[in-house]
Amino acid sequence: MRLLIAIIAGGLFGIGLHLSGMTDTNRVQGFLDIFGAWDPTLAFVMGGAIFPMAIAWRLTIGRTPVAGSQFPPRPNPAITRRLVIGSVLFGIGWGLVGLCPGPAMASLGYGGVPGVVFFVAMLVGMASAPRVSLMLDTRAASA
Amino acid sequence: MEVSWLWGLFGGLIIGTAASILLLGNGRIMGASGILGGLLDGTAGRGWIEAVVFVAALIATPALLHYLGTGTVRTNATASPVLLIAGGLAVGLGTRLANGCTSGHGVCGISRLSVRGIVATLFYIGAGVATVACLRLLAGGL
Numbered sequence: 001m002r003l004l005i006a007i008i009a010g011g012l013f014g015i016g017l018h019l020s021g022m023t024d025t026n027r028v029q030g031f032l033d034i035f036g037a038w039d040p041t042l043a044f045v046m047g048g049a050i051f052p053m054a055i056a057w058r059l060t061i062g063r064t065p066v067a068g069s070q071f072p073p074r075p076n077p078a079i080t081r082r083l084v085i086g087s088v089l090f091g092i093g094w095g096l097v098g099l100c101p102g103p104a105m106a107s108l109g110y111g112g113v114p115g116v117v118f119f120v121a122m123l124v125g126m127a128s129a130p131r132v133s134l135m136l137d138t139r140a141a142s143a
Numbered sequence: 144m145e146v147s148w149l150w151g152l153f154g155g156l157i158i159g160t161a162a163s164i165l166l167l168g169n170g171r172i173m174g175a176s177g178i179l180g181g182l183l184d185g186t187a188g189r190g191w192i193e194a195v196v197f198v199a200a201l202i203a204t205p206a207l208l209h210y211l212g213t214g215t216v217r218t219n220a221t222a223s224p225v226l227l228i229a230g231g232l233a234v235g236l237g238t239r240l241a242n243g244c245t246s247g248h249g250v251c252g253i254s255r256l257s258v259r260g261i262v263a264t265l266f267y268i269g270a271g272v273a274t275v276a277c278l279r280l281l282a283g284g285l
Contacts, residue, residue, distance in 0.1 A: 005168035006193040010200030012161035013173065013246075018205035020154020021147060026219045032268070032275040041151040046249060048155020049162065053254035056163035065170030072172050077258045086241025087248075087263040091270025093233025095278070096226050098219075100245045101238055102175035104231075105198060107218045109206025114220040118231040125235020126180045133240055 001067040014106045020045040023107040025098025032095050081140065082133060093125075162250055169193065174247025175201075176238035237267075 021027045021041055030039030060071045094100050099107070099118055107115050162173035171190075178194045181187035187194045221227060238244040241263050243252065248267075252260015 002169050002193055003196055005164060006197040007200045009161045009165035009168070009173060010197035011204040012157055012164065013175075014201040014204035015208065016154045016157030016159075016161060018154070018208050019157065020151045022151075022154070023205060023218055025221070027147070029275055032271040033279065034272055035276055036279060039147070041147045044148045044151035045155035045158065046245075046253075048152040049159035049250045050155075050254045052156060052159035052163050053166070053250055056159075056166050057255040059167060065166070066168045068168070068170035071166070071170045074255075075257060075259055079259065079262050082240045083242070083259060083263055084266055086237045086239070087266035088237070088270045089233045090237030090241060090244060091267035091272075092274045093230040093235075093237060094245075094267060095271035095274025096233070097221060097230035099230070100175070100234060101179060102201070102244070102246050104234070105175060105179065105201050106205040107220075108202050110209040111218040111220060114222055114227055115218055117224060117227040118220065118234075121228045121231025122235035123179075123183060125232040125237070126176070126183050126239045127235075128232075129180070129236050129239030130184060132236060136240075 005067055013102065016049070017103050017106040020048075023103045023111075028098040028100075028103070029095070032098075081136060085136065158246070159250065159254075162246070165197075166251070172247060172251045174243050174251060176235075176244040177242070177247050180235075180239045241267075 017023055022045055027039055027041055030037065031042035033039070064070060090100070097118055099115075101122065104115065104119050104122055108119055165171050165173045171193075178187070178197055182191060182194050182198070234244075238247075241248070243249075243260070243263060245264075245267075248257075248260040248263040253264060
């Protein structure tokens, strides 16, 4: 059951990313290009995705998942250095190429060599995060 | 292309539905970087098979749509290896440090009014805007 739900969610996520145009780097960079020919499409994608999800969060109140024991707890609201530094780094990479993790996976099957190069570099970046995170922590502790 | 925002809204609704199914069904947050990163560093734990089939389906359906010829879009990603590698490293490292990307913080976080999700989204969009503006200045366009 959990596997079936994961397949359906992953498959729908891919279809949504493809149809919305988010696998097209021109469209994503066009959204970030507010000083040029701004393309608002990404704002509609975000709005369209947030709407059902806001309903879903309301439905979690007082319930348990269909095939699980509990819903994810609310995260600690603290705004940490890691959150800010990580988000800025992510934004820079996103701006440079126009791909974020979801669309990078969704376009992997037909994105050609550039898509594969980006994906492999992304995996290397992900794998190095624990080490960088430790460095940030030690520097914060010694400062 | 005038109707691109309609496709965006439609695709967005499908993305939100997918995230809702994963949340209400399995009690999981649909974050692309979290699910992929969890597989890489082993934090996916016993849920690793779910993560694998999720990723496999996420890669397979757009490829199917593409090769069947419906809604065919090219990715248009740059051919510059320097940009691709620098961008990939920054996205991978950044999303794991921040514990989320556009799907995790942007879609799942904002929709539950998570302060962390909203702050992360403001920072990555701001950094993305600044980066594209710099690219435009340096290269005179994209």
